[in-house]
Amino acid sequence: ESTAAEKKRWTLNDFDIGKPLGRGKFGHVYLAREKRSNHIVALKVLFKSQLKQSQVEHQLRREVEIQSHLRHPNILRLYGYFYDQKRVYLILEYAAKGELYKELQKYKYFSERRAATYVASLARALIYCHGKHVIHRDIKPENLLVGAQGELKIADFGWSVHTFNRRRTMCGTLDYLPPEMVESVEHDANVDIWSLGVLCYEFLYGVPPFEAKEHSDTYRRIIQVDLKFPPKPIVSSAAKDLISQMLVKDSSKRLPLQKLLEHPWIVQYADPSGVYRG
Numbered sequence: 001e002s003t004a005a006e007k008k009r010w011t012l013n014d015f016d017i018g019k020p021l022g023r024g025k026f027g028h029v030y031l032a033r034e035k036r037s038n039h040i041v042a043l044k045v046l047f048k049s050q051l052k053q054s055q056v057e058h059q060l061r062r063e064v065e066i067q068s069h070l071r072h073p074n075i076l077r078l079y080g081y082f083y084d085q086k087r088v089y090l091i092l093e094y095a096a097k098g099e100l101y102k103e104l105q106k107y108k109y110f111s112e113r114r115a116a117t118y119v120a121s122l123a124r125a126l127i128y129c130h131g132k133h134v135i136h137r138d139i140k141p142e143n144l145l146v147g148a149q150g151e152l153k154i155a156d157f158g159w160s161v162h163t164f165n166r167r168r169t170m171c172g173t174l175d176y177l178p179p180e181m182v183e184s185v186e187h188d189a190n191v192d193i194w195s196l197g198v199l200c201y202e203f204l205y206g207v208p209p210f211e212a213k214e215h216s217d218t219y220r221r222i223i224q225v226d227l228k229f230p231p232k233p234i235v236s237s238a239a240k241d242l243i244s245q246m247l248v249k250d251s252s253k254r255l256p257l258q259k260l261l262e263h264p265w266i267v268q269y270a271d272p273s274g275v276y277r278g
């Protein structure tokens with residue numbers, strides 16, 4: 001259902017612009033206040049010139065289309081957008097406690113309670129997305145923000161896609177498909193389970209599991225699932241068990257997100273409110 005905010009034709013005059021919050025690849029994000037309602041938002045300003053030269057207009061349209069229709073406490077709202085001669089403006093929910101990766105840098109790694117609480121809330125957000133045939137495909141600390149009550153918000157749906165119905169290629173005959181379609185390894189919602197497993201590891205150890213100096217080494221470690229748990233910091237075997245069930249090469253054998261929420265580590269450590277209160 002579209003709200004009044006969705007229908008309204010917004011312009012820059014509707015907002016008082018505040019301090020810059022950060023820089024995305026295609027422009028800046030500013031704190032802003034909508035004049036009539038005094039509602040605080042984050043205004044993402046993108047330059048059309050840069051969007052054009054990077055051929056990401058279609059990706060941006062998809063991001064807006066997808067994120068504006070998602071309603072979940074752990075997904076950053078996109079209230080609307082507008083544009084002028086040179087720029088496109090996205091009116092986004094303001095996450096009062098900022099970027100999660102800065103917290104991770106500050107603390108090096110999170111406690112099991114904090115990590116499990118975050119992983120459980122992300123799993124719930126992804127279950128919601130997958131229920132709408134949306135896969136995020138870019139779950140990483142840089143795309144996670146923290147709301148006023150400490151709740152996690154998935155932002156930046158720049159890489160999300162609607163999974164088109166694969167009836168044609170899944171149970172239909174493959175006979176008529178050209179080699180490039182039979183060959184291409186189609187990915188499905190299970191890519192987000194893998195990424196959540198990588199994120200869980202990074203929350204607990206402070207580094208991602210397949211990190212290496214060279215990209216080629218990281219690539220090899222990923223395809224070989226070269227998963228090692230360092231002796232420090234000390235992490236429970238329950239956490240290692242969960243991560244091991246998510247970082248599985250065969251995407252159909254990864255622990256389903258619903259099962260993740262029933263895993264002993266989540267049940268024992270995640271705060272049921274989905275909010276880490278420190």
Ligand SMILES: CC(=O)N[C@H]1CCN(c2c(Cl)cnc3[nH]c(-c4cn(C)nc4C)nc23)C1
Pocket residue numbers: 021022023024025029042044092093094095096097098099145155156
């Ligand atoms: C790629 C990209 O958009 N990255 C970030 C920049 C700020 N932006 C925010 C977005 Cl899109 C929404 N809410 C935010 N809140 C903050 C923030 C709050 N504090 C106290 N410090 C910061 C920073 N930033 C945002 C997303």
